[in-house]
Amino acid sequence: MGLLLTAILLGIVEGVTEFLPVSSTGHLILASELFGYSADQWATFNIVIQLGAILAVVVLYWRTFWTVLVGLGARDPGSWRFARNIVVAFIPAAVLGLLLHRYIEILLGAPEVVAVALIVGGIAILLIERLVSPARITGVADIPLNRTVAIGFIQCLAMIPGVSRSGASILGALALGVERKTAAEFSFFLAIPTMVGATTLELWKNHDQLATSAVGWDIIGVGFAISFIVALVVIRWFVGIVSRHGFAPFAWYRIVAGALALVWLLAR
Template sequence: MDMHYLTVILLGIVEGLTEFLPVSSTGHLILASELLGYDASTWAMFNVVIQLGAILAVVVLYWRTFWAVATGLLRREPVSWRFLRNLLVAFLPSAVIGLALHSYIEVLLGAPQVVAWALIAGGIAILLIERMVKKAQYHGIADIPLPQVIGIGFIQCIAMIPGVSRSGATIMGALTLGVERRTAAEFSFFLAIPTMLGASTLELLKKGDQITGGSVGWGSIALGFAVSFVVALLVIKWFVGLVSRRGFAPFAWYRIVAGAAALIWLAAR
């Protein structure tokens, strides 16, 4: 197989596997660029756009939830309006702070050592939170009070540091604020939709010419999008079942091991 298309498929798999797990998809894509030796700047736009494939997987898997909310909004049902309010309010901090700090975030995206340390620190944080978390108070997204929603939104912003994990920050933040495990995971999935749509739109507006004028064209992006979509479909179902039974500790230990291995490898190059 042509090396170009092999890279496309591998990056699509990495994105689909890691977007909704608390292990940092962006961090893994940065480390993949170091490990595979390809030019990360050439593939930067590709990595952003294929995230939409993973987002589409959420829409497909939870279409009944979105349909129920949409019809509930038309009927002016309070629970549907609270669901929508909570998603939008939790999204706002990342939208505002992301726009303000966009140039600084781009600098961090080129620092694999930052990713490695963030993986380790995030793993330790997950283990600590798993031990400290109290009995859940909120068992539905619409049931989460506004102050907790605002807190989750600001905690998500920590994931602007590559390697932290957007889903990990959102889920752990929700757990510390009294949200039940499955609900915390699903809130993270749903919150990814406006967050990643916003990030992808911003990148397309700023660097869309890289697709038509660069070496990674629409065909490669379509393939990567499809791969990330299919892989994410499988991962989301598996992830929800796992955390409902065993919690998040397995991902914490993975982060610590992966981060340590990355540091050793980066130091030995």
């Protein structure tokens, strides 16, 4: 498969899966097995194009971010709580990500781990949807600090590929009394510092390789643009689905996809 076609396909996979509770990293790892390209060669590409999906959040929610920025300047308590919650929830992933980086890289080369995590995560979504009490928290700024800290640590489960960063943070928020739409949007906003941090670390580690790799900045640019465009559509669709039907459709998708992937990986 040519570089350009691979970049387009991976951009589509990233744009579709980054904000759904189905694990974008897990899907990119399985894609490397399915399409037969070198996962190591495309590792930096897979990290950087996540910024394309993140940019889609900034574009779609620019009014929210602008209101918060203006509110911070005016010392509005709600804006400060909003910013505080994003920063506080990000810190656990930043610290543990740096400490466990080598172990995380080892797991990224294990597609069987992805398949199992997809199945287990799907079951967890179904259980939480059924067992959680009616949500009482209906705004990102209204999430209490102790629950924000808990969501930040729960998000760290996504360091296991296949768990899903958005899935972990959304389910953590649901379990702690946050309503569905707010849980999804909090996950979107939390993705910004998390993914910017991960991309910065990856570029710092591999900047020399980018200069000589066949997967250069031109190919990365294609993947970035594709993931941005696709994520614009998916985010709007996702919020509508969640508001009407909850997260169960994504749970069943995870279980079926994980089971098929596991059977295929073990049988080949």
